[in-house]
Amino acid sequence: MSHIQLDRDRCEGxxxxxxxAPEIYRLDDxxxxELLVDEVSxxxxxxxxxxxxxxxxxxxxVVS
Structure with a gap:
């Protein structure tokens, strides 16, 4: 399975x-x-x- 690498320092929201892809990514308040999955099917x-x-x-x- 694959997973997602998120560079929080770069993310500007x-x-x-x-x-x-709302089933995978979500912005909080x-x-x-937030990543809604640990591993990407x-x-x-x-x-x-x-x-x-x-x-x-x-x-x-997204990396394998």
């Missing part, structure tokens, strides 16, 4: 990842990103990658 990998791709500051990476 734009929320585009949440728009692309303080605009801090094969079924969700394309969604996770889509959320990472739209991040304007490249704070997300």
């Amino acid at each position: 734009h929320g585009l990842c949440e728009d692309a 303080d605009c801090e990103l 094969p079924e969700l990998r394309s969604k996770a990658e889509a959320g990472a791709r739209v991040c304007p500051v490249a704070a997300l990476r």
